[in-house]
Amino acid sequence: MIEPSPLPWLSATIIGITPVTAQVKSFRLAVAFDRIALAGQHVDVRLTAPDGYQAQRSYSIASAPGNDGTIELMVEGSAQGEVSSFFDGVAEVGDTIELRGPIGGAFVWRAQDGGPLLLIGGGSGVVPLLAMLRHRAEAAPAVPALLLYSVRHGAEAIARDELSRRARDEPGFDLVLSLTREGGRRIDATLVGEALTRLGQPRHAYLCGANPFVSAAADLLVEAGLPPGAIRTERFGG
Ligand SMILES: Cc1cc2nc3c(=O)[nH]c(=O)nc-3n(C[C@H](O)[C@H](O)[C@H](O)COP(=O)(O)OP(=O)(O)OC[C@H]3O[C@@H](n4cnc5c(N)ncnc54)[C@H](O)[C@@H]3O)c2cc1C
Numbered sequence: 001m002i003e004p005s006p007l008p009w010l011s012a013t014i015i016g017i018t019p020v021t022a023q024v025k026s027f028r029l030a031v032a033f034d035r036i037a038l039a040g041q042h043v044d045v046r047l048t049a050p051d052g053y054q055a056q057r058s059y060s061i062a063s064a065p066g067n068d069g070t071i072e073l074m075v076e077g078s079a080q081g082e083v084s085s086f087f088d089g090v091a092e093v094g095d096t097i098e099l100r101g102p103i104g105g106a107f108v109w110r111a112q113d114g115g116p117l118l119l120i121g122g123g124s125g126v127v128p129l130l131a132m133l134r135h136r137a138e139a140a141p142a143v144p145a146l147l148l149y150s151v152r153h154g155a156e157a158i159a160r161d162e163l164s165r166r167a168r169d170e171p172g173f174d175l176v177l178s179l180t181r182e183g184g185r186r187i188d189a190t191l192v193g194e195a196l197t198r199l200g201q202p203r204h205a206y207l208c209g210a211n212p213f214v215s216a217a218a219d220l221l222v223e224a225g226l227p228p229g230a231i232r233t234e235r236f237g238g
Pocket residue numbers: 042057058059060061074075076077078079080081082083084085124127128234235236237
């Protein structure tokens with residue numbers, strides 16, 4: 001059997017940096033992929049130090065599929081993190097970094113996949129779900145969708161204004177924001193039940209965030225009666 005050749009490392013130029021929250025920055029990168037990135041896919045980023053030491057991490061693509069030769073990443077900075085500290089404190093417009101992608105076949109939503117679409121994100125786990133919502137708005141606005149987004153504080157919510165605007169202006173899109181340190185509930189059976197009542201039985205559920213968050217949310221969906229085959233997960237680690 002012939003193994004598929006690995007995706008090549010490409011040079012990507014940072015063409016824009018925008019703060020998203022106090023911890024998260026958006027990076028617009030110009031990169032010449034040989035295919036259009038699908039909503040939900042990610043890239044690998046590889047940094048090389050002057051002494052040759054390399055660090056590699058994955059980052060989800062926040063932008064909707066498009067062919068303008070750019071993608072958007074949203075990186076949560078951490079002073080101690082090897083790669084996120086580069087994005088947070090070192091990266092500048094004009095820098096080039098190595099990327100390969102787009103990567104990921106299971107955690108992908110295409111317009112033709114239809115819905116209803118249940119999206120559950122924790123923290124920066126909302127990034128690939130944002131790509132799906134942006135794609136839905138452009139390509140399949142009639143697909144019912146609900147995002148259940150859990151963060152500790154409202155100020156930490158990524159793209160909060162965009163999500164609120166979409167919930168207000170886009171028929172069929174519903175947003176449930178759970179601010180766990182501001183009197184909101186953690187995602188539990190009751191919250192999941194309410195989301196399912198508002199959305200209807202989802203055809204697809206996409207869950208993304210830190211490992212414990214994703215495991216807990218997947219268990220809740222199975223307990224609520226969703227077929228495991230309808231549930232797709234992306235785990236950021238942690
Ligand atoms: C498919 C996929 C998609 C992803 N998409 C995104 C995304 O869109 N956005 C995003 O922000 N992340 C995303 N991640 C997570 C990302 O890949 C990295 O794991 C994350 O940025 C942390 O990497 P790092 O190199 O900065 O931290 P690491 O160096 O790997 O450290 C991990 C953690 O340990 C802590 N740490 C390290 N050293 C110390 C120390 N000495 N003392 C105390 N604490 C320490 C760091 O603060 C950090 O929180 C994704 C992960 C996957 C698998």
